[in-house]
Amino acid sequence: MSSARQDNSGRVKTLLARMTLAEKIGQMCQVEAGDGHAPDNLGERLRAGLIGSIINVVDVGVLNELQRIALEESRLGIPLLIGRDVIHGFKTVLPIPLGQAATWNPALVEQGARVAALEAAKSGVNWTFAPMIDISRDARWGRIAESYGECVLLTSELGAATVRGFQGEDLAATGSIAACAKHFAGYGAVESGRDYATTNIPDTKLRNVYFRPFKAAVDAGVSTLMTSFSDLNGIPATGNSYILNDVLRGEWGFEGFVVSDWDSIRQLRIHGLTENDRESAAEACSAGVDMEMAGDAYRNHLSSLVEDGAISEATIDTAVARILRVKFDLGLFENPYTDPGALPEFGSETALAVAREAALQSIVLLKNDHGVLPLNTDGCSSLAVIGPLADARYEQLGTWIFDGDEELSITPLAAIGALVGDNTKIRFVRAMENSRSRVNEEFDVAVDAANASDAVLLFLGEESILSGEAHSRADIGLPGDQVELVRRIRATGKPVIAVILAGRPLTLSNIVDEVDAILYAWHPGTMGGPAIADLVFGITAPSGKLPATFPRVVGQIPIYYSQKNGGKPPTRENVVHIDDIETFAPQTSLGMSAFHLDTCFTPLFPFGHGLSYTTFGYGNIQVSAAEIELGQTLVVSADLCNHGDIEAEEVVQLYTRDLVASVTRPVRELKGFRRVRLLAGETQTVRFELHTDALAFYGRDGKATVEPGLFHVWIGGSSDTELRADFRIVKSD
Numbered sequence: 054m055s056s057a058r059q060d061n062s063g064r065v066k067t068l069l070a071r072m073t074l075a076e077k078i079g080q081m082c083q084v085e086a087g088d089g090h091a092p093d094n095l096g097e098r099l100r101a102g103l104i105g106s107i108i109n110v111v112d113v114g115v116l117n118e119l120q121r122i123a124l125e126e127s128r129l130g131i132p133l134l135i136g137r138d139v140i141h142g143f144k145t146v147l148p149i150p151l152g153q154a155a156t157w158n159p160a161l162v163e164q165g166a167r168v169a170a171l172e173a174a175k176s177g178v179n180w181t182f183a184p185m186i187d188i189s190r191d192a193r194w195g196r197i198a199e200s201y202g203e204c205v206l207l208t209s210e211l212g213a214a215t216v217r218g219f220q221g222e223d224l225a226a227t228g229s230i231a232a233c234a235k236h237f238a239g240y241g242a243v244e245s246g247r248d249y250a251t252t253n254i255p256d257t258k259l260r261n262v263y264f265r266p267f268k269a270a271v272d273a274g275v276s277t278l279m280t281s282f283s284d285l286n287g288i289p290a291t292g293n294s295y296i297l298n299d300v301l302r303g304e305w306g307f308e309g310f311v312v313s314d315w316d317s318i319r320q321l322r323i324h325g326l327t328e329n330d331r332e333s334a335a336e337a338c339s340a341g342v343d344m345e346m347a348g349d350a351y352r353n354h355l356s357s358l359v360e361d362g363a364i365s366e367a368t369i370d371t372a373v374a375r376i377l378r379v380k381f382d383l384g385l386f387e388n389p390y391t392d393p394g395a396l397p398e399f400g401s402e403t404a405l406a407v408a409r410e411a412a413l414q415s416i417v418l419l420k421n422d423h424g425v426l427p428l429n430t431d432g433c434s435s436l437a438v439i440g441p442l443a444d445a446r447y448e449q450l451g452t453w454i455f456d457g458d459e460e461l462s463i464t465p466l467a468a469i470g471a472l473v474g475d476n477t478k479i480r481f482v483r484a485m486e487n488s489r490s491r492v493n494e495e496f497d498v499a500v501d502a503a504n505a506s507d508a509v510l511l512f513l514g515e516e517s518i519l520s521g522e523a524h525s526r527a528d529i530g531l532p533g534d535q536v537e538l539v540r541r542i543r544a545t546g547k548p549v550i551a552v553i554l555a556g557r558p559l560t561l562s563n564i565v566d567e568v569d570a571i572l573y574a575w576h577p578g579t580m581g582g583p584a585i586a587d588l589v590f591g592i593t594a595p596s597g598k599l600p601a602t603f604p605r606v607v608g609q610i611p612i613y614y615s616q617k618n619g620g621k622p623p624t625r626e627n628v629v630h631i632d633d634i635e636t637f638a639p640q641t642s643l644g645m646s647a648f649h650l651d652t653c654f655t656p657l658f659p660f661g662h663g664l665s666y667t668t669f670g671y672g673n674i675q676v677s678a679a680e681i682e683l684g685q686t687l688v689v690s691a692d693l694c695n696h697g698d699i700e701a702e703e704v705v706q707l708y709t710r711d712l713v714a715s716v717t718r719p720v721r722e723l724k725g726f727r728r729v730r731l732l733a734g735e736t737q738t739v740r741f742e743l744h745t746d747a748l749a750f751y752g753r754d755g756k757a758t759v760e761p762g763l764f765h766v767w768i769g770g771s772s773d774t775e776l777r778a779d780f781r782i783v784k785s786d
C-alpha cells in the first residue's frame with residue numbers, strides 16, 4: 054500500500070510557469086552545507102532561488118532559518134528538501150539493515166523506519182537516502198551491511214516496508230519523511246566486491262534480480278530514487294537512459310524524482326564516458342537524473358546547455374516538476390518549519406523498545422552443540438566475558454550512524470551484568486584493543502579468566518569501520534589475532550559461546566569447530582546488549598534467519614542460494630577433494646562438476662538458516678491441486694511442530710523451482726515467508742497462497758512471463774529444506 058497523496062499537478066504547473074530558467078536549474082541542485090562545508094554564498098544563493106536541497110545539516114535551528122530564507126526572502130518562496138543519510142536509525146540506532154533483514158519481519162522493519170523518521174524529522178530532516186535495496190551476493194563488498202542481503206523477495210518486501218515506515222500513510226504528516234530507494238541499479242554486483250567498481254549484468258538478470266526490489270519500492274510509493282556510482286554494462290548508472298527513462302519511467306511509471314549519488318555526475322568524466330563536466334551534465338540530464346547531489350555540473354552548465362539547444366527546456370521542466378511534486382507531497386509549502394516539540398523525544402521508550410525487538414529478532418543462532426545455550430543463571434555461577442566487542446558502545450552501532458547517539462548504547466557486558474545481578478560472577482577481559490589488533494599480551498589474562506569461570510562468552514567480529522561504503526575486504530575472516538584467541542580459550546576446555554558482531558557474513562571455517570555455540574549478532578545497534586543478554590540466558594529463544602549465504606572460504610564467492618544448476622551440478626557423489634587426489638594423477642578428470650577441489654561445494658551456513666532453543670519439525674506438505682491454470686492461486690501448506698518445551702518463533706520459508714523454462718531458472722527461489730509463534734508442543738498448519746504471477750520471470754524478449762510446466766515447491770526452515778511437493782501450471786482454456 055502506498056502513502057496517500059494529493060494530486061498536486063495543478064499547483065506544480067502553476068508554479069513552474071512562473072519560474073525562470075535559473076530558478077528551475079536551482080531546484081535541480083543540492084548543496085552540502087554541513088559543519089564547515091557550507092558555501093560562503095549559501096544565503097545569497099537561497100535568496101536567488103538557486104538551491105533546491107541541502108544535505109548534511111541536522112541542526113533544527115539552522116534548518117528552520119535556511120527554510121525561512123528560502124521561503125521569505127526568495128522570489129517564489131519554494132521550500133527546501135533537507136537530505137540526510139538516515140540508514141538504520143537516527144539517534145536511536147537499529148541493527149544494520151543486513152541485521153534487520155535477518156528478522157524476516159517486514160512489520161518490524163517498518164516500525165524501525167518509523168522510529169528513524171520521527172527522530173530525523175525532529176531535527177528538521179525531510180528526506181532520507183534509504184532504503185538501500187541493492188541485491189548483495191558478495192560479502193567482501195562493505196556495503197552488504199547496508200543491504201537486505203542476497204534475496205530478491207526478502208529485499209523487495211523489506212525495502213517496501215522501509216518506504217512505508219519512512220513515508221507513513223500520509224507523506225505530509227508531521228514525522229513523515231521522503232524515502233530514497235538506492236542505488237539504481239546493479240551496485241551490489243561490483244566486481245570482486247570492490248566498492249565503486251564496474252558491473253556487467255545481462256538484461257535478464259537485471260530484470261529478474263537487480264531491478265525487482267526497485268519495482269517493489271516504486272509500487273510502495275517511494276518518492277525518490279538514487280543512481281548508483283557504478284558502471285553498468287559500459288554506461289555508468291548516472292548516465293544510463295535505459296534504466297532511468299525507459300525502465301523506471303517508461304515501463305514502471307515512476308513519478309518521483311531521481312537524484313545522482315554524491316558528485317556522480319562529474320564522475321562520468323572519470324569513468325571515461327564524457328570529456329568534461331559540461332558533457333557530464335548533458336548526459337546525466339538527458340538520461341533522467343533530476344537532481345545533482347553535492348556537485349556543481351548542473352549549476353555550472355545546464356543553463357548554457359539549454360541555450361545551445363543541447364538540452365531542451367522541456368527536459369528541465371520535467372525534472373523540476375518531479376522535484377516540486379515531492380515538495381508539495383511532503384506538505385512543505387504548508388508546513389515548512391520543524392517544531393521539535395511536536396515529535397517524540399530522542400531515544401524514547403518506544404524507540405528503544407523497537408530497537409530492542411529488532412535486535413532480538415535479528416540475531417541468528419548458527420550452531421548450538423549439546424544445547425550449551427541458553428545459559429542458566431542458577432547453573433552458571435561465574436562467566437568469563439572476553440573480547441574487544443563485548444563493551445564497545447560505538448562499535449555495536451555499525452556503519453552509517455552519522456547521528457547515532459553512542460550514549461544510548463547498552464553494551465552486552467552491561468546488559469549481562471544487569472541481567473545476572475549477584476547470581477553470577479562476571480570476569481571481563483577485553484583481550485584485544487580492537488578486532489584488528491595483533492597484540493596478544495592480554496591473552497593469558499583471558500585464559501585465566503576462562504579457567505576460573507563456568508563458561509566463556511567470546512565477543513568477536515569486526516568493528517563498524519570494517520564495513521560500509523568504501524570499506525570492502527578481500528579476506529573476510531575474523532581480523533587480527535582473534536582466531537588465536539579462540540584457540541587459546543578453547544584449550545581451557547570450558548564451554549565457549551562465540552557472539553559475533555559484524556557488518557557482513559564472515560568466513561568462520563577456522564573457528565566453527567572451536568566453539569560450542571555461535572550467536573551472529575551483526576551490528577545490533579543501541580539495544581544490542583539487552584537483546585544479546587536475553588538470548589544468552591534464554592529469556593527469549595533466537596529466531597533470526599540468515600539473509601545471506603555464509604561461504605566457507607572467500608574463494609566460493611559468489612555463492613548464493615538461488616544459483617543456476619549449470620550442466621554439471623556438483624553432488625555429494627561427484628566431488629573430489631584435493632586431499633584425495635592420488636599422488637600421481639596425470640591428466641585425470643576429477644569429478645567433472647562445478648566445484649572447487651579445496652573446499653566443499655556447499656556453504657558453511659545456507660541462506661535462511663537459523664536455530665532456536667527448541668526444535669521445529671516440518672511435515673505433511675500439501676498442494677491444493679496437482680495442476681493449476683495460469684492466473685490461478687495454489688495453496689501450499691505444511692505442518693510445523695514445536696517439539697520442545699518452550700514457546701518460540703520460527704520463520705517458515707517457501708521456495709519454488711521452475712524446472713524447464715526458455716531462460717534457465719534458479720534452483721530455488723524464495724516465494725513466501727512468515728514468522729510463526731508456537732507454544733511448546735504445538736503444531737500448526739502453515740499455509741501460503743501462491744498466485745501464478747509470483748512465478749513470472751523476464752524471458753528472452755525482456756517481458757514478464759509465466760511458462761506452463763512442472764514446478765517444485767518446498768517449505769522449511771532454511772533454503773536447504775528437502776520437504777517438497779510438485780505441481781504443474783497449465784495454460785488456461
Ligand code: NOJ
Nearest residue numbers: 138182235282314315522
Ligand atoms: C554516497 C553514498 O553512495 C550514498 O548511498 C549516500 O546516500 C550519499 N553518499 C550521501 O551521503
